[in-house]
Amino acid sequence: MEKSPRVESASLEDAYMRRDGDCLEFGNRFYRRLVDLSGGYPATISLAHASGIEYAAPKNGCDCGFVGLNRPGYNTTDYRIVEISAESCPHAVYDAPHLLIRLHFTDRIQKVEFLREIFVYPGLPAHSVRNSVRSRVLPNLYWTHRGELSGSGNTPRYPEFHLESTGDSLRLADGFQPDRTVEFLARTDYNECPVIEHRVGGQSLLRGNLLYVKEDSSGAGFCILQEAMLSAEKRDFEQHDFRYRDGELFSCTWGISPSEFKLNDWMAGCRHTLIVFRDRNEAARNLQEYLKQRFPVSSHEHTVTVNPWGCGRFPQLVSGEFLQREIKAAAECGADIYQVDDSWQKGDGLASLMNNHFLLPDFWDISPERLGGGFDSLCKCARRNGIDLALWTAPSANIAFHDWRELADKLLSYHRLYGFRTFKIDGVQLRSHEAECNLEKMLKTMREKSGNAIYFNLDVTNGQRSGYFRFLEYGGIFLENRYVNCDGTISYHPEKTLRSLWLLSAYVRTASLQIEIPAPDDLLPAAYESSVRCQPDTYSLEYWAAIALFANPLLWFAPSTVSPETRETVRRMMELHRSIRDEVFAGHVFPLGTEPNGKAITGFYADRGYLLSFRENGCEEERIELDLPWKNRFRVELLAGTGTLESISGKLMLSLPRRGSYVLFKLYGL
Numbered sequence: 001m002e003k004s005p006r007v008e009s010a011s012l013e014d015a016y017m018r019r020d021g022d023c024l025e026f027g028n029r030f031y032r033r034l035v036d037l038s039g040g041y042p043a044t045i046s047l048a049h050a051s052g053i054e055y056a057a058p059k060n061g062c063d064c065g066f067v068g069l070n071r072p073g074y075n076t077t078d079y080r081i082v083e084i085s086a087e088s089c090p091h092a093v094y095d096a097p098h099l100l101i102r103l104h105f106t107d108r109i110q111k112v113e114f115l116r117e118i119f120v121y122p123g124l125p126a127h128s129v130r131n132s133v134r135s136r137v138l139p140n141l142y143w144t145h146r147g148e149l150s151g152s153g154n155t156p157r158y159p160e161f162h163l164e165s166t167g168d169s170l171r172l173a174d175g176f177q178p179d180r181t182v183e184f185l186a187r188t189d190y191n192e193c194p195v196i197e198h199r200v201g202g203q204s205l206l207r208g209n210l211l212y213v214k215e216d217s218s219g220a221g222f223c224i225l226q227e228a229m230l231s232a233e234k235r236d237f238e239q240h241d242f243r244y245r246d247g248e249l250f251s252c253t254w255g256i257s258p259s260e261f262k263l264n265d266w267m268a269g270c271r272h273t274l275i276v277f278r279d280r281n282e283a284a285r286n287l288q289e290y291l292k293q294r295f296p297v298s299s300h301e302h303t304v305t306v307n308p309w310g311c312g313r314f315p316q317l318v319s320g321e322f323l324q325r326e327i328k329a330a331a332e333c334g335a336d337i338y339q340v341d342d343s344w345q346k347g348d349g350l351a352s353l354m355n356n357h358f359l360l361p362d363f364w365d366i367s368p369e370r371l372g373g374g375f376d377s378l379c380k381c382a383r384r385n386g387i388d389l390a391l392w393t394a395p396s397a398n399i400a401f402h403d404w405r406e407l408a409d410k411l412l413s414y415h416r417l418y419g420f421r422t423f424k425i426d427g428v429q430l431r432s433h434e435a436e437c438n439l440e441k442m443l444k445t446m447r448e449k450s451g452n453a454i455y456f457n458l459d460v461t462n463g464q465r466s467g468y469f470r471f472l473e474y475g476g477i478f479l480e481n482r483y484v485n486c487d488g489t490i491s492y493h494p495e496k497t498l499r500s501l502w503l504l505s506a507y508v509r510t511a512s513l514q515i516e517i518p519a520p521d522d523l524l525p526a527a528y529e530s531s532v533r534c535q536p537d538t539y540s541l542e543y544w545a546a547i548a549l550f551a552n553p554l555l556w557f558a559p560s561t562v563s564p565e566t567r568e569t570v571r572r573m574m575e576l577h578r579s580i581r582d583e584v585f586a587g588h589v590f591p592l593g594t595e596p597n598g599k600a601i602t603g604f605y606a607d608r609g610y611l612l613s614f615r616e617n618g619c620e621e622e623r624i625e626l627d628l629p630w631k632n633r634f635r636v637e638l639l640a641g642t643g644t645l646e647s648i649s650g651k652l653m654l655s656l657p658r659r660g661s662y663v664l665f666k667l668y669g670l
Helices: 280-294 320-332 350-354 376-385 404-418 433-449 494-505 541-546 564-586
Strands: 007-012 015-020 023-027 031-036 043-049 079-089 098-107 112-120 126-135 168-172 176-184 195-199 210-215 221-227 242-245 248-251 267-277 337-340 388-393 422-425 455-459 475-478 513-517 552-555 589-593 601-606 610-615 623-625 635-641 644-648 651-655 661-668
Touching: 007 079, 007 098, 015 098, 015 112, 023 098, 023 112, 043 168, 043 267, 126 280, 176 242, 210 248, 221 248, 221 280, 267 280, 280 589, 320 337, 320 376, 320 564, 337 422, 376 388, 376 404, 388 404, 404 433, 494 513, 494 541, 494 589, 494 601, 541 564, 541 610, 541 635, 541 661, 552 564, 564 610, 564 635, 564 661, 589 610, 635 644
Parallel strands: 337 388, 388 422, 422 455, 455 475, 475 513, 513 552
Antiparallel strands: 007 015, 015 023, 023 031, 031 043, 079 098, 098 112, 112 126, 126 267, 168 248, 176 195, 176 210, 210 221, 221 267, 242 248, 589 601, 601 610, 610 661, 623 651, 635 661, 644 651
């Protein structure tokens, strides 16, 4: 006797799910996705925009799977839907409000279970999926980096889909093709270009955290964002991030290698987020709006931070008296936060972890020699000067953060005793799924136990780290170490900093990034003797500081050691930043002009009505036409710098008359 069809539904504002027998439908006012459950597993048969654009065609295979576990129809399997439930989450703390759908299905032959969570966001043209697996058998394949097994041993024995994990998959509708992927690079101690775009062409194995699918004639399409570690740092078995074969697209990252698999334990993969759009402008804006809502940030997390490590000799200077002078000078620079970097603690510092020392529990006690074992006098000085204090720390990567509870308790005690709300997290190595989970437990516990007052600066300068889309629920990104006084490292130059921010701003919210401003007082000309670029001080300090106006300025120097004139210039620029940052960060920032290369007019457009532009030293032209939505009648207010913005013969023209200059406008009616 057949069961009568069940009809189930749930909603949150315009986000909804409906189940009618073997059909699961979910979406909101922007899109609808239909999933067939008749095979005992989820298989997408339609993804359509509310305007009628159909992005996907029906397919038979399961939307997700884990490497080495038999997919439906491969060998002997018996997949069944166990349960489908939905929960309304209007007050999510580390996410945008969402409707959470849980789809639990199992294969009774392997004794493997999958939990597929679907996050449907009201008012956003986006949804995310996250998959978890629990199994009584291990993945069935060879896992090794030796080619004899991982390559020629696996490939004749198993089909391609068996040798990769799949977070989400779709068969593309007629007319739609993968267009490009975006690969991101961190480890900025070694990399100067954080973004590489790859045109797909005829390739089937693709790299990147972000893939765009488009229809050529209209520009409509969707993108898939993997909220995961970056391509070069992932631990997954497969060497690719996406695969496109015979009309079907697979988003392949889970963040779990088969060698890390734990029997009978639930293991959760990373999120895969699908964002639909109707044209190029929507593609850019919809991604930024998703990131803004997905990673909510409170106003106290947008700051001007002093990190004195950039002076190049901080450990030699540290004492209670020196730090009090620093705090007073930080206030003179217009900073919000002074971050006490490596050397405040009793232990030897980051070098100990880099040399694989096992850290004893008192490592993170306050240094009795340098700081008298406490921060009381520094806190009093900070309160007098209107400065918040922050601390640098480096959790124990060499034990996969197994001591995360102890470190969390220690840092929470400093939060409660001294009021620290910001902690820089350095030295991270996410070499296993276990390490990644442990680090997240520490971050989440500290936020929860502080009532979400604690915020983290997540360092991506070195190591196997979280990148630009992982852990942003808990903090922002410390992007790069760029010194003006160290030979043998990647040196600071305003052209390079501007290029990094410009490239990232197309895909990463600038509100998530700390952008460095060194002091010209620290500049060592000998460090630039072999550089093909001009000396960085051929640009003014105002120019250096202006680069960070639409991000979080990081004052990368020891303020008590620089001239009063430097502090005054920085203070004036930070007051300018503070006067606009709430409006800028309330909207979206997009790259403007051409890619910085030392010879460009370039910059950023904030859609709340701000335009920041730069003319580099090598730029021959002083005027460019801007491609912005605008009206013939608008008003321009010059806030800083030198330049004009005007309508000439029906074109929007931006002029910067001087090389090596910048300009900031407030726009009304544009």
